[in-house]
Amino acid sequence: MTDGLRYDGRVVIVTGAGGGLGRQHALMFGARGARVVVNDLGGGRTGDGSSSAAADRVVEEIRSIGGEAVANYDSVTDGARIVETALEVFGTVDVVVNNAGILRDVSFHKMTDQDWTLLQNIHLNGTCAVTQAAWPVLRDKGYGRVIMTTSAAGIYGNFGQANYAAAKLGILGLANALAEEGRTKNIHVNTIAPIAASRMTETVFPKELLDRLRPEAVSPLVGWLAHELCTETKGLFEVGAGYMAKLRWERTNGYRFGGDFTLDDVARHWDAVVDFTGAEHPVVMHDSLAAVQREG
Numbered sequence: 001m002t003d004g005l006r007y008d009g010r011v012v013i014v015t016g017a018g019g020g021l022g023r024q025h026a027l028m029f030g031a032r033g034a035r036v037v038v039n040d041l042g043g044g045r046t047g048d049g050s051s052s053a054a055a056d057r058v059v060e061e062i063r064s065i066g067g068e069a070v071a072n073y074d075s076v077t078d079g080a081r082i083v084e085t086a087l088e089v090f091g092t093v094d095v096v097v098n099n100a101g102i103l104r105d106v107s108f109h110k111m112t113d114q115d116w117t118l119l120q121n122i123h124l125n126g127t128c129a130v131t132q133a134a135w136p137v138l139r140d141k142g143y144g145r146v147i148m149t150t151s152a153a154g155i156y157g158n159f160g161q162a163n164y165a166a167a168k169l170g171i172l173g174l175a176n177a178l179a180e181e182g183r184t185k186n187i188h189v190n191t192i193a194p195i196a197a198s199r200m201t202e203t204v205f206p207k208e209l210l211d212r213l214r215p216e217a218v219s220p221l222v223g224w225l226a227h228e229l230c231t232e233t234k235g236l237f238e239v240g241a242g243y244m245a246k247l248r249w250e251r252t253n254g255y256r257f258g259g260d261f262t263l264d265d266v267a268r269h270w271d272a273v274v275d276f277t278g279a280e281h282p283v284v285m286h287d288s289l290a291a292v293q294r295e296g
């Protein structure tokens with residue numbers, strides 16, 4: 001029975017919830033009984049400035065539909081303070097949705113140290129800081145749902161987004177490791193790569209496409225991954241405009257060189273190394289070692 005899934009008694013932190021996708025996630029949780037920490041620094045698209053207005057507005061929206069919410073205006077880089085808000089106001093935390101983010105698009109040869117460092121700080125270090133502050137609480141209670149936000153730019157690579165792509169795929173690496181560490185503690189960690197209309201994409205996608213990419217079409221997947229009935233962990237999902245799909249690693253059967261071999265042998269057998277016929281789908285680190293050790 002999955003009609004009317006709710007989060008009564010659950011405390012949910014949504015970072016970057018003052019606008020775009022985060023606001024929709026927060027509204028969904030608030031409408032379904034969760035007590036929500038609406039975190040947002042309230043800065044610009046490229047990380048400039050700050051304001052309490054964005055988070056306050058979403059808290060008001062949640063309260064106006066009868067939900068419970070509190071605002072937090074700290075940067076995700078001060079993750080402990082966001083988790084402290086949850087603990088002080090609501091007494092615990094059950095779900096962390098790492099969503100906050102900015103862009104500093106620039107081609108690699110023009111990228112400054114600041115373009116690089118700022119993106120790593122907010123996306124990767126910020127996601128780590130919030131999650132690490134919540135982690136002991138989740139471990140102690142033997143329950144937790146963590147949702148990470150990556151991007152197709154990181155998964156597939158994109159021109160002008162080296163800083164963003166690296167940070168976003170770093171988040172996936174963090175999620176994969178935390179899914180393993182959380183496995184025996186009933187802490188599930190999943191990652192979404194959304195596509196939605198927001199101030200982040202309004203200059204990237206054409207108007208007709210933006211009209212179809214409603215940010216609220218991403219939140220139901222976040223909601224399901226955050227729900228106690230969902231057993232999924234270590235998943236990676238592409239989601240947008242009502243579409244959602246799971247991604248996984250694929251490895252060719254490979255080629256095994258016997259005895260001594262040279263780079264000329266590698267060149268000679270390259271077609272076999274990269275041939276995906278009958279490919280495998282490794283899921284845990286041991287699958288890597290097992291493939292190397294396999295005979296014949």
Ligand SMILES: NC(=O)c1ccc[n+]([C@@H]2O[C@H](COP(=O)([O-])OP(=O)(O)OC[C@H]3O[C@@H](n4cnc5c(N)ncnc54)[C@H](O)[C@@H]3O)[C@@H](O)[C@H]2O)c1
Nearest residue numbers: 016019020021041043075076099100101151195196198200
């Ligand atoms: N919109 C898309 O198509 C798309 C695609 C791939 C990934 N994403 C990711 O989804 C997430 C949400 O993006 P969005 O499209 O809703 O953008 P958005 O700009 O509308 O929302 C991001 C929010 O994060 C907040 N924020 C920024 N830095 C912060 C910080 N240091 N601390 C706390 N809050 C901070 C901003 O104030 C803003 O409200 C981001 O992580 C983004 O990288 C979005």
